[in-house]
Amino acid sequence: MSITREPTSVDLEITVDVPVEHAFKVFTEDFDRIKPREHNMLPVEIAETVLEPRAGGRVYDRGVDGSTCQWARVLVVEPPHRLVISWDITPAFQLEPDPARCSEVEFTFTSVGPEQTHVRLEHRHLDRHGAGWQGWRDRAAGDSAWGIYLERFRALAEA
Amino acid sequence: MxxxxxxxxxxxxxxxxxxxxxxxxxxxxxxxxxxxxxxxxxxxxxxxxxxxxxxxxxxxxxxxxxxRLEGLAELRAELETYWTQALHSFKQVAEASYLAAKEPQ
Missing domain, CATH: 1.10.10.10 (Winged helix-like DNA-binding domain superfamily/Winged helix DNA-binding domain)
Structure with missing residues (x-):
């Protein structure tokens, strides 16, 4: 499924056996069931993940105690073909407050049949996190962010 | 490795x-x-x-x-794992809900 070519981006694609309108609707309205739960910056478990499907909308996790963590901004919504969100998370698994140091993720939905949609994901401009990555060493002490981040992905990969 | x-x-x-x-x-x-x-x-x-x-x-x-701070490569690998998981979940959710809507029990 990986079609990555650019070193500073991640490209993935998948074909889904549903019409393009349904694919886009599920992706934007059921994002809660799509985003891996293990990826969590809250100190408590995630109750739900919300994607507000409009330009300027937020993408955030809401914890079981009501606390929230906004980790992305909705940049472009063009139903049923295109969705772009920012990725406001540093490689050390902290929120990135500076938009200039955030990457972005574009999802394109292309109809390839009456009941088949091709979805392409491009997570690009990863180099913008460069400075953040340099700093991971400072935050890597003990069991802090980096190790926990890797732990979570390990659990995910083995799930 | x-x-x-x-x-x-x-x-x-x-x-x-x-x-x-x-x-x-x-x-x-x-x-x-x-x-x-x-x-x-x-x-x-x-x-x-x-x-x-x-x-x-x-x-x-x-x-x-x-x-070894080949950070970008590590980051890419992690994000690839993350998004692959997300796309697989998406496929399951989308196809199940579409089938359910098309063929109500």
């Missing part, structure tokens, strides 16, 4: 990695800062090296360990 996830699954090993990431150092320097033996530190460093997280450079009779 040792799996990177396995390499960081041990909390002592993560502490060794954190110490190496803070700056190049020898086995002795790491062991001094932790309540573990030099032999144990060496074993952890071996696994970290096999996973590609740490590199070693001989300096005279000493061996200096350093974190």
């Amino acid at each position: 040792t799996d990177v996830w396995y390499a960081v699954s041990d909390s002592t090993r993560r502490q060794v990695l954190a110490r190496v990431a803070a700056g190049p150092c020898s086995v002795g320097e790491i062991a001094d800062a932790m309540p573990v033996s030099m032999a144990a530190v060496s074993q952890h460093l071996k696994i970290l090296r096999e996973a590609g997280l740490v590199s070693m450079t001989p300096a005279g009779r000493r061996r200096i360990y350093q974190a």
Whole structure:
């Protein structure tokens, strides 16, 4: 499924056996069931993940105690073909407050049949996190962010 | 090659990695800062090296360990895992809900 070519981006694609309108609707309205739960910056478990499907909308996790963590901004919504969100998370698994140091993720939905949609994901401009990555060493002490981040992905990969 | 996830699954090993990431150092320097033996530190460093997280450079009779900060590649691999998982979930959710809507029970 990986079609990555650019070193500073991640490209993935998948074909889904549903019409393009349904694919886009599920992706934007059921994002809660799509985003891996293990990826969590809250100190408590995630109750739900919300994607507000409009330009300027937020993408955030809401914890079981009501606390929230906004980790992305909705940049472009063009139903049923295109969705772009920012990725406001540093490689050390902290929120990135500076938009200039955030990457972005574009999802394109292309109809390839009456009941088949091709979805392409491009997570690009990863180099913008460069400075953040340099700093991971400072935050890597003990069991802090980096190790926990890797732990979570390990659990995910083995799930 | 040792799996990177396995390499960081041990909390002592993560502490060794954190110490190496803070700056190049020898086995002795790491062991001094932790309540573990030099032999144990060496074993952890071996696994970290096999996973590609740490590199070693001989300096005279000493061996200096350093974190490998090919960060972008690591980050890409992590994001690829994350998004692959998300796309698979998406396919399942979309296809199940479409079938349910098309063929109501």
